[in-house]
Amino acid sequence: MLRARVRARPWTVAATTAGVFVVYQTLILVVLVAGLGGAPNYVRRYAAWENARRIVRLTPSAADAVTLIGREPLLEYGRRHPVFGVAVWSYELTWSSLFFFLSFSALVGLYLGIGGLATRWGAVGSLSGAGVAGLFGASVSSLTHCGLGSFGVLLAVAGVSATTLQWLGRLEPVLIPAGYALIVLAIVVRARGFARAWPVAAA
Numbered sequence: 001m002l003r004a005r006v007r008a009r010p011w012t013v014a015a016t017t018a019g020v021f022v023v024y025q026t027l028i029l030v031v032l033v034a035g036l037g038g039a040p041n042y043v044r045r046y047a048a049w050e051n052a053r054r055i056v057r058l059t060p061s062a063a064d065a066v067t068l069i070g071r072e073p074l075l076e077y078g079r080r081h082p083v084f085g086v087a088v089w090s091y092e093l094t095w096s097s098l099f100f101f102l103s104f105s106a107l108v109g110l111y112l113g114i115g116g117l118a119t120r121w122g123a124v125g126s127l128s129g130a131g132v133a134g135l136f137g138a139s140v141s142s143l144t145h146c147g148l149g150s151f152g153v154l155l156a157v158a159g160v161s162a163t164t165l166q167w168l169g170r171l172e173p174v175l176i177p178a179g180y181a182l183i184v185l186a187i188v189v190r191a192r193g194f195a196r197a198w199p200v201a202a203a
Contacts, residue, residue, distance in 0.1 A: 002191035005114045017109025021101060028091075036079070036089045044076045048095070070096035107183045111190060 006013055033039050052069050059065040071094055078090030 002114070002187070005191070006110070009113060009115060012115070013110055013113030016113035017105050020108045020112070021105035024101060024105060032089065032091060038079045038088065040077045040079050040091075042078060042080055046073050046075070048072060048074045052095075070094065070099075074098060104180075104183075107180070107187065111183065111187050114187075114190065 029040075051072050055068045055072070056065050059068060073092040073094050075093045076090055079088045080086065081088055
């Protein structure tokens with residue numbers, strides 16, 4: 001039933017997915033600008049394809065090559081100090097973070113794009129899963145500010161205390177998969193709702 005629903009509304013699902021991706025990136029930018037003080041004043045694009053080909057050519061292990069490519073930056077933006085020219089803060093989009101953002105947007109876009117009324121538990125699963133995966137997953141990009149890493153910066157900007165940061169940092173590898181699982185569960189619940197409603201509508 002889910003496959004049929006997607007085939008019936010392919011452009012809606014695609015547009016919703018793109019919308020989620022754009023809104024997500026915009027929210028990250030707004031948080032960075034508001035929390036770190038100052039809009040970005042530079043953008044840099046990297047030779048991503050050339051770098052990936054070079055890594056594949058020079059790295060004997062396929063597993064190591066995949067790991068290295070995942071860390072390669074695609075795009076960087078940030079704010080340089082107007083006097084000293086050094087980066088006050090910078091944000092890099094890597095292959096691995098792009099994969100996360102696209103997969104996250106695809107799942108949330110699928111849930112929203114297939115339409116229909118959400119059940120109570122399906123809505124809770126979607127919202128909580130999107131919130132957990134979105135908050136912690138936003139840190140998968142390379143973000144630096146005064147020596148802090150991505151995870152610390154984003155949560156510190158949100159007002160989380162240092163003690164809570166340390167505690168949440170240990171849970172990050174668990175919470176992101178849990179968020180994904182909640183979104184998938186919400187999609188399954190919604191699809192089953194369509195399947196149960198179909199015979200009633202046909203009758």
